[in-house]
Amino acid sequence: MNAIDMATQSEHILIAHPSAIVYLGFSSVIKMANIKGEIVYAYSLSQLESRLKMQPYSRVFISPMLVLNAVPVVADLVQRFHCRWVLLVSEIMPRQLNELFHERIFLDDSVDELIKSLNNNPEPQQNHSELAKQILSDRELDVLKLLVEGFSNKEIADKLYISTHTVISHRKNIIQKTGIKSVSGLTIFAVVNKLIGVDDYFPT
Amino acid sequence: MNLIPETKLAEAVESLPALLPIMERFGLPLGVGEHTIQTMCADKGVDINVFLFVSNLYLSGEVSKDIRFESVWLPCLLRYLQQSHNEYLEERYPEIKAQISKMQALNENRGVKMVGHFFEEYMKEVNEHLDYENNTVFPYILQLVGGQLSGQNNFSVDEYKEHHDDIEEKLADLKNLLIRHLPVENDGRSRRILLEHLFKLEFDLHIHSMIEDHVLIPLVEKLENERN
Numbered sequence: 001m002n003a004i005d006m007a008t009q010s011e012h013i014l015i016a017h018p019s020a021i022v023y024l025g026f027s028s029v030i031k032m033a034n035i036k037g038e039i040v041y042a043y044s045l046s047q048l049e050s051r052l053k054m055q056p057y058s059r060v061f062i063s064p065m066l067v068l069n070a071v072p073v074v075a076d077l078v079q080r081f082h083c084r085w086v087l088l089v090s091e092i093m094p095r096q097l098n099e100l101f102h103e104r105i106f107l108d109d110s111v112d113e114l115i116k117s118l119n120n121n122p123e124p125q126q127n128h129s130e131l132a133k134q135i136l137s138d139r140e141l142d143v144l145k146l147l148v149e150g151f152s153n154k155e156i157a158d159k160l161y162i163s164t165h166t167v168i169s170h171r172k173n174i175i176q177k178t179g180i181k182s183v184s185g186l187t188i189f190a191v192v193n194k195l196i197g198v199d200d201y202f203p204t
Numbered sequence: 205m206n207l208i209p210e211t212k213l214a215e216a217v218e219s220l221p222a223l224l225p226i227m228e229r230f231g232l233p234l235g236v237g238e239h240t241i242q243t244m245c246a247d248k249g250v251d252i253n254v255f256l257f258v259s260n261l262y263l264s265g266e267v268s269k270d271i272r273f274e275s276v277w278l279p280c281l282l283r284y285l286q287q288s289h290n291e292y293l294e295e296r297y298p299e300i301k302a303q304i305s306k307m308q309a310l311n312e313n314r315g316v317k318m319v320g321h322f323f324e325e326y327m328k329e330v331n332e333h334l335d336y337e338n339n340t341v342f343p344y345i346l347q348l349v350g351g352q353l354s355g356q357n358n359f360s361v362d363e364y365k366e367h368h369d370d371i372e373e374k375l376a377d378l379k380n381l382l383i384r385h386l387p388v389e390n391d392g393r394s395r396r397i398l399l400e401h402l403f404k405l406e407f408d409l410h411i412h413s414m415i416e417d418h419v420l421i422p423l424v425e426k427l428e429n430e431r432n
Contacts, residue, residue, distance in 0.1 A: 033409065102361060107316070109314065110312065112312055113312050113314070116312070132277075178380075178384075178385070179377075179380040179384060180377045180380055180381065180385075181245075181373045181376070181377055182373055182374050182377045184325060184374070184377075184382070185322070185374070185377030185378070186320055187318070188315045188318045188322060188381055188386075189315075189381065189385050191314050191315045191318060192313065192314070192315035192381075192385055192386060192387070
């Protein structure tokens with residue numbers, strides 16, 4: 001049995017999320033995106049693993065809540081079961097989690113945006129982060145994310161185990177490279193480049 | 205073209221359309237007929253020195269070194285600034301806000317959605333600044349000019365200067381995001397129109413800040429010294 005049946009273009013999709021409501025809602029959106037195939041539900045990591053063992057899937061959508069306390073377990077699953085692994089995000093995520101998965105989908109996007117993301121090839125989504133990574137160094141990205149989360153220079157310095165002086169220096173570089181000075185401006189930059197998700201700070 | 209009192213207003217406007225909003229703020233109406241700058245200002249009770257100063261500032265982008273600004277010019281200048289404020293609040297900002305909405309209707313990107321909120325924040329800061337000027341700075345200056353010794357003074361030069369740095373910074377950031385970072389979908393034209401508005405506003409605010417920094421603040425300091 002093929003994960004994607006090429007003749008009928010149908011997929012086998014697995015949604016791993018503790019909330020049945022999210023599963024039901026997201027399944028509807030998948031159907032609205034005209035993606036054909038079966039959608040299977042797993043509400044826990046162990047259920048996820050047993051489902052994965054039973055048949056191949058083309059895409060797995062997983063909630064951060066299942067990943068956060070079991071990163072090595074999930075990393076192992078991603079290695080063993082090859083398909084598109086997509087993280088379902090609705091808040092600011094530690095970068096380590098982002099790097100485990102091929103893509104992210106933001107649950108607070110509009111239905112139209114969600115449908116677009118579902119029908120996109122993986123590349124375009126990654127391109128945005130790639131672009132930011134080309135302009136800014138890893139350290140500068142770390143500082144930028146903490147900055148737009150609202151932390152002070154001192155707090156950022158403590159979190160990254162560097163001096164306040166170094167934080168200020170990184171901030172100057174960020175301003176110089178992006179051309180953006182204000183924290184709210186940098187927040188929009190971070191959102192556009194998918195470095196953070198939209199949260200309650202920015203009602204649309 | 206250098207403006208002098210004898211310059212005919214009709215010719216001035218033909219060569220320098222930028223004069224149009226300036227005239228409006230001074231209360232000089234169109235249908236100028238054969239008026240020169242001198243006759244029109246006299247007719248409408250506008251201090252011709254202030255009009256020429258502001259016009260030449262807009263045209264050159266610099267405060268001329270040889271101009272010695274007199275404190276008697278202040279009431280007229282403050283009226284001009286207050287009219288600018290009204291124009292920003294009643295015309296320019298609503299225009300920009302509407303243009304942002306148009307753009308957002310054509311672009312689903314999350315960052316673009318946030319632009320509306322960013323602009324609201326910016327407007328709050330602008331309103332604070334304009335309130336501060338209308339209610340604190342300008343009355344204080346008028347008191348100084350009138351020679352009144354008033355105990356009430358909430359005016360702080362440093363706070364004043366900080367305000368417009370913040371505002372200019374946010375506007376520059378918005379332009380930068382629209383030009384460089386925010387991806388375009390179907391909103392190319394409305395984005396272009398929005399940017400044209402923003403460039404125009406930025407220049408206007410820049411001149412406004414120059415008047416504050418190079419004229420108002422030094423004069424306040426001078427008047428305060430004279431009073432003491």
